[in-house]
Amino acid sequence: MKISVIGCGYLGAVHAATLASMGHDVVGLDNDSARVALLAGGRAPFHEPGLEPLLREGLDAGRLEFTADPARLAAADVHFLCVGTPQSKTANAADLSQLLDAVAALRPHVRPGALVVGKSTVPVGTANAVAGYLSGTGAELAWNPEFLRQGTAVQDSLLPDRLVYGVAGDGPVSVLDAVYAAVLDRGTPRVVTDFATAELIKVAANAFLALKLSFINAVGEFCEDAGADVVRLSEALGHDGRIGGRYLQAGAGFGGGCLPKDLRSFRSQAQQRGVESLDELLSLVDGINADARFRAAERAVRLCGGSVEGRRITILGAAFKPGTDDIRDSPALDVALQLAAQGAVVTVTDPQALGNARLQCPQLAFEAEPLDALRGAELAVLLTEWPEFTGLDPEAAAAAMARAVVLDGRNALDAAAWRRAGWAYCGMGAQQPRTSSPVA
Template identity: 60%
Template sequence: MKISVIGCGYLGAVHAAALASMGHDVVGIDTDPEKAGHLSRGFAPFFEPGLEDLLAEGRSTGRLVFSTEMDLVADADVHFLCVGTPQSKTSDTADLTYLEAATREVALRARAGAVVVGKSTVPVGTVERVRGWLGRTDLELAWNPEFLRQGTAVKDSLVPDRLVYGVEEGAGAEATVRALDEVYAPLLHAGVARIVCGFATAELIKSAANAYLATKLSYINAMAQLCDAAGADVTQLSAAMGLDPRIGQRYLAAGLGFGGGCLPKDIRSFRAQARELGVESVDAWMGLVDSVNVDQRGRVVGIAAELCGGSVAGRRVAVLGAAFKPDTDDIRDSPALDVSVQLAAAGAEVVVTDPKAIDNAWMRYPQLRFEPTAADAVEGAEVVLLLTEWAEYRALDPHQLALTVARPAIVDARNVLDADAWRAAGWDFRGLGTGDGVRSAGAVRAG
């Protein structure tokens, strides 16, 4: 099929490359000439494992093209809308400005009978607005939510858990489903589950899924606070809970909490939708989930202050990690950088390192200092914070690292290090909810 992908950020670039690898002729459109140029040359403008290999394959076969020229979409059979829907600057709701602009541009060029498919995460009811922006009755409309995770987005595209088609009941529904089945034929042939539902359900699925995952993360972080108060170990607690098949182990790891460009803004948008629909229980629930998640950041600042004798003012603090999660260079709503900024505001000299995210972070955070390696960052530090669980930080040698710090004190805010090994190497070691005597950390002032 001939397919256009409008918007080539994390979602669109990966989706376009994946569709080309399935044998379709794909044109990816983005308004940013630099981004489109990078992708055209086979270079990803962001770090995502496996993406550049997929881009190279599409480029070599000639099935994948990137451009800023919207006229190139005119002969496409299917148009995927993959533009960003960030949180509004003035409220918790999603900003649909980019989606409206992309929809109107497609409407000006799409041939009659083409299928316009939304993939962006949107509030329930958005499809009706999209229909109005299209302003045409000769185009079919569908909603096909994405379920990509940064760091595994390529795998999630090529081997997804499920495919969801949101379509409108009526004469055009069957043709729309057939078109999407043709798009995803290799995945359906491989046995990927397919769910066909109404628009409202399709719009809610991604937000509802993210809200549930956020709930699990905030729940276990709340349990970490309880474990610190009781002298229990949340890692053992979560391991025991996870053996119950009704609960499961995934997303049940206590730590610094979630960030990034999806979960935080999606649960706030979900909360705003609940308020608009008069569902107060979901509004209150999501508010608590968000609050627990943000509180974890302040707890880490408090623990760092405790290790520094009650105040971080004038102390050198090394931070391992700037990205919101490992295997990405995305720093949007990064818990690691939030903690770093709080420490700097309290008077600490904060030195941050990250394998991939430094280039994205250093110009945006002039109050922080950045170093390329962990060895450089920890030199002379009075406390070290592990805030993003990159594999190379999990593999650090505590004996070797102890030789370069001013004082061997570390906060493992992701609960991924071997506490016994670090203590045996002479480190004052603290985790979150692991019974390390940090019950007073929440009450300790940062400065």
């Protein structure tokens, strides 16, 4: 099929490359000429494992191209809207300006009988509004929400755990089936529903994941006070098939470009519709997440004897999670900035996100190599559980430090091994040994 992908940021670039790998002829449109040039050269403008080989495969086969010219959309049978819907700068609601701009750019070039498919995460009612904007073009509309996870986005596109089609009436189900034939042939479940349900599925999924994370962080705070161990508690909970162990790791909270803004968008929609119970629940989840970051910074201060003024602290991590260079709403940088604001001399290291972090946080110091970042520090704080950090030799890391004290903000290190190597180890929501002493 001939397909266009409008918006070649994180979602669109991955979607375009994976559709081309399925045998479709794909043109990706973006108004950022620098991004277009990178993608046309087979280079990803962000870190995503497996994406660049897929880009080069599609480009070399002649099935994939990228352009800034909307006229190149005219030949497509199916148009995917993959632009960002960030949180508004003045409210919790989603900012739909990029989506509306994309529809305006597409409208003059869409053919009668073509299918326009929204993939962006949007508030309920957006699909009906887009259908109104397309009125008179003869195009059909569907909403096909994405469920990509950064760090595994290519795999999530090629082997999704479900496909959702939001359509009006009978809708263009057969066209979407043709687009995703390679995926459906593998037995991927397909859910066909109305626009409103399709629009809600992604925000509801992310809100539930956020709820699990905030729940275990709140339980972790209780465990600290009660002398219990949230790591073992989480392990036991995970064996319950009704609960499962994923997203039950206590730590410094969640971040990124999806969970926080989708949680707030869902809350905004609940407020607008007067669903007070959902509004209050999501507000509490968001508040617990913010508190988890504050508690991590507070624990770091306590480990430094009650003040971080002039203390050298190394933050292991800048990205909001491993596998990406995305620093949006990053807990690691949030904690780093909290400590720097209290007078600490903060150095940040990360295998992928330092370039982005330098631009956003020029008041911090940065080192590419973990051992260089740790050299002379009085406290190390693990906040992004990259294998480059969890796999550090604790003895070599201790030798680099002025004082071997570590706050494991993700409970991801082998605590026993680090203690054997001479570290004063402190986790989040876990029992602390009586012998652990703060930096004097």
